[in-house]
Amino acid sequence: MKTIIHVNQHNIKRNAKNGTKDPVLTCKTYKSNEYCNQVDILDKNGKIVAKVIYSPDKPLKCGARVWIETENDIEIY
Numbered sequence: 001m002k003t004i005i006h007v008n009q010h011n012i013k014r015n016a017k018n019g020t021k022d023p024v025l026t027c028k029t030y031k032s033n034e035y036c037n038q039v040d041i042l043d044k045n046g047k048i049v050a051k052v053i054y055s056p057d058k059p060l061k062c063g064a065r066v067w068i069e070t071e072n073d074i075e076i077y
Contacts, residue, residue: 004028005039005052007066015056016065024054024066041070 006026015022023035041050050070059065 001029001031007052012054012056012065021056025052 004027006028008024008026011022011024014020015024021037023037025036025039027034027036027039037054039052040048041052043049049072050068052066052068054066056065060067
């Protein structure tokens, strides 16, 4: 089943302004929408291959509050 992970910039900005921690990620399928602040992306064997992380309290040095982490090789286009 196809899943789309959507980052809601409006929630990120509202959380920063109001000091709240509302979910900023939406995992969308044809069946449902799930709201969260972290998503683990799994391979077919259930091993975590990447993470989408929202961390407003500990942003990256560049200031990013949402990012993707993986230990796997990537291809750049």
